[in-house]
Amino acid sequence: MTNENIKKQSKSIYDKKIINRALIDAFIKLNPKTLFKNPVMFVVLIGSIITTIMFFENIIKGNKFENLLFQFQITIWLWFTVLFANFAEAMAEGRGKAQADTLKKNKQATMATRETVRGTSESVLASSLKKGDIVLVKANETIPSDGEVIEGVASVNESAITGESAPVIRESGGDRSAVTGGTTVLSDWLRIKISVDPGQTFIDRMINLVEGANRQKTPNEIALDILLAGLTIVFLLAVATLYPFSIYSYQSCPNKAPDLFSLISLLVCLIPTTIGGLLSAIGIAGMDRVLQYNVLATSGKAVEAAGDVDTLLLDKTGTITLGNRQAVEFVVAPKIAIQDLADAAQLSSLSDETPEGRSIVIYAKNYGIRERELSDKDVTFIPFSAQTRISGVNINNREIRKGATDSIFNYAKHNGFTVPHELEREVTRIAQSGGTPLVVADNISGLLGAIYLKDVVKGGMKERFAQLRSMGIRTIMITGDNPLTAAAIASEAGVDDFLAQATPENKMELIKHEQTGGRLVAMTGDGTNDAPALAQADVGVAMNTGTQAAKEAGNMIDLDSNPTKLIEVVEIGKQLLMTRGALTTFSIANDVAKYFAILPAMFGSLYALNANTHGPLWALNIMGLHSAQSAILAAVIFNALIIIVLIPLALKGVTYRAMDAKSLLQRNFLIYGVGGLVAPFPGIWIIDQILVILHLAPVN
């Protein structure tokens, strides 16, 4: 899922600093108040405290060394279980915290030049700026807070936020007027109206988000928490009632009933500590992964929703196609020489700085027409206007016009020329094959012909969409093109559906329509008129270059403003959910093996003929573990170590493959379900062997 286009702010998860910090945090997180939120780990904490007290009590009582060694180890490993879980969470938070530190450093005391009511200016601290204040920022100054440019054009370095060092243009009006505090003006100056109050700036919010300061549990996490708490209570009942049961069972038996150490060990092994310990780490790591793609999710809920998305609305331009149409053919009207058409096309495009215009100029060179400089006073360029949908040039008395088909046809008719059928047919052919026809005419010979502008679909998109389809996600292309053009591009790109001649209104309608059908919709947007649709969509990714309104309406912000990333975000969301499911299944499947270690150890002495032999239930020791003590210890140690072993998986997420639910389930069920059932058997066996070799547990 790595995309070469996306620059990762690559700080490894296993950075030394992060690990050191996580080690300290693991202890800080022992605070019962924080742990209480995690019912599974809270039970382990209580268990550790009880065993610790009992252990010291037994030292004072002067228990046998062999028993004390066992009790000491159980106690230590129970503490480790809690610490390992804390460590996992701290590791997940580590990268975000490091990033927040960098951001905070950048946010040092910046000064701002604020305009006063009287028209003078004063120097104030950036942190004292309020909504509505107007500031002037000159070259090499840092923009003090978020706002709208109300005057001026400047190039701005936004690397503090995006990590992308290429400067961007910010200017008043339009969709490029939003600026972010903490970015730097490189050239010229900007007059900015501050749009947020202190503490609410983008950087502030970003620090909060990456730090996870007010991280809230997502709905699915809460539901999973309930499941885990429920299972914990069920096993608590199963283990707690074992005590009275064994009182009954040991009535006629000279041996001692199992003590609290083994009961607590059994409990800790049975409750789902693996997923309980890693659950929050998985969630934090998921958000962190999104952040590594330079997408800022305002909540974990948004990332989770991304995994559920059924319908992706993708803007054609920039996402599906390269974004600029290129001239690929000149089609002449009857009785017109191709040279004339090429000449007219080039002349009318000379002042057109858009990629389309430039591509016409370049394409015309194929017909031997050289690029010219026109500085003649008789030359007037007619810029493109959205009303007439025509642009052109007047050279002396000759008017050359190019533009949308019907507009130019009307222009020709208006000037008394007829529209040849051949041209009409050609124009339709271009439109049907996904191109955009630009018709060229002048006031002398009438219609000259058409330019075939073609959208170039990005490489690899077709495969991408096929993958999405195999996962059950429909892609809908949004375009302003007419239905014919849209249909052709849609089929070339391999999307499932398209919305042609899109307006903010019908885009909104489409989202609502999908949602009434029970589907979850994701989309990207940048303009102010996208804001309502962004808010309505279940996952709305706003481009960082977009307007303030768009950024506030979406629940994610793409700092690189690359709309293709919506697909990655969906994949990360899916991966997050899969990781959670995989580890839950693994954790629960683990219990089977632990029973076969601890139960024979606990009740091995029941109905034994004498104190030196094993009773009948020792037959359940199918792993052939050495002794009761080594068996219980091995299970507890395995239970603790598996958390550490699985931390990388929790942080990186399970391997993600685009495939349908059936095959995904099959694959993951085999790895995590069957694997979870089988893995503990050899694991516990090996630990048992090591314990005995190290003389940490008796041989029999």
Added chain:
Amino acid sequence: MTFLGICQIFFFISLILLIAQPLGLYIYNVLEGNNTLFSGILRPSEMLIYRLANIDFCEEMNWLKYTQCVIAFSLVSMLLTYLLLMFQNLLPLNPMHFGLSDAPVYASKMTPDLAFNTAISFTTNTNWQSYAGETTMTYLSQMLALAFHNFVSAATGIAIAIAVIRGFIVNRVGTIGNFWTDLTRITIYILLPICIPIALLLVSQGVIQNLNPYLTFTTLDNHNQTLPFGLVASQEAIKNLGTNGGGFFNANSAHPFENPTPLTNLLEMLSIFIIPAALTYTFGKMVKDTRQGVALLTVMTVIFLIGTLVTYHFEAKGNPNFKPYNINYATSQLGDSGGNMEGKELRFGIANSSLFAVVTTDSSCGAVNCLHDCLTPMGGLITLLNIELGEVVFGGTGSGLYGIIVFAVLSVFIAGLMVGRTPEYLGKKIEKKEVKMAMLFILVAAFSILVFTAIASVINFPKDSFWNSFGSGTNNLNNVGPHGFSELLYAFSSCTGNNGSAFAGLSANTPFYNILLGIAMFLGRFFMIIPVLAMAGSLSKKKLVPASIGTFPTYSYLFVILLISVILIVGALTFFPALCLGPIIEEFLMRQGKLF
């Protein structure tokens, strides 16, 4: 095990699978209010009931209203039953004068705690019997207090299952049907019409049906013997069909007047399983995807077959300690002798007794044709485990289906995330509320079984206590050691699971056990119904998400494996430690030659 024995087991399950589809379709039509075979005759009486009871049969209820109706109906009928039992001595149809001064010597008293226990027992579809029918109940009590509940408690179970399914199929409506209409339709269109031919078939095989006083006669060896009589056939039919299991006589389906021939034995087993099996088809039909129902039926069938074959294997193998004594050790071809024949009827033999034991514990029926106390330890383990799995393998009428739906919801929630979407079942998102309710369902069962058994295993009573005889609560057990523990664990499992069969061996007719077991039955019914209906309510308010290729497929073989694993892991692992101290250690000890 013999070939013929295995054939009989597979013949039985094939018949069930054959009947499931047409009966399921019929139930579907009845509950949809469609015209069916009996509509012409029964519609007027249905309408009459609505008019008499002043029921608006078009009213759609939300989950809260539905639950209130279920609870109110159950509590009121429970109270009526209690009163009827307490005053049965003063009421008619008491030819043996039970409760009167001239009652026969064998008659036992109807105490308030026994009436309490019995009223709860029959209202909750448990039919745990702390009494012996022929020495305690008048004919009127059998007919009115008990048989009435055999019908309506079964109908209530089915109604709830249907309401739960409606929670899945409605799109943001919030209502799950009308309890009164469901109850009426199920009773008069489904239960009554099926019971009549079954009762007639039973009579044809020799099951009695009369209101005569008991007959006392002198046997060939010059002893006086009393033959109890009663309206057995009519009650026998609904006892099995409604998975009630409360026998007319103490010996239940082992009694020749209740279950005289191998044919009636087959008929009774079939009637226990057909409605739970058919409901899976009804379910598939209602959710408009019969594959979903087939998946659940497959899960049930697989677990059932494993249980049956294990039980049959160990029963046929018998007790190894008898081998040296040359006691007809090998199983005969027909399976009617050899193996562990202790506590079994010769006319049924090993295979059909093992099969019946598994059928009755898989479903929450609780009728028995052999003594479960006398099963081999492993046979006993299977019956115990069947109940503790939550009575979802076919299960009770309705309760089996909603039970397995709860497990399906849990399976989808645990493993469904593995397909990279938040879990959904049948187009509804499984979220906080659903998981909470599903976990409550599991918790209540675990709590009731484990905590009450724990109390009973260590409690001590002072001298002259009202509650129980002097000393340990385990003094009421016939056996010591692990076998005694199994008897105790079985009693609380059976009551919580609303099964009602007894392992036997526990003298439960004391205030302590009557009340504690009564509470277990109450918790096991109503405290599990409420979360299930609340779950249905929450689902009914959600919108339906269309299935796509990315949706967790809940009809695939993989889901079947997953659901079986979750039922076994969540159900069995909870009770595995307790089972170790009961049947499992008993099995090992038996192999060492130690018996209890």
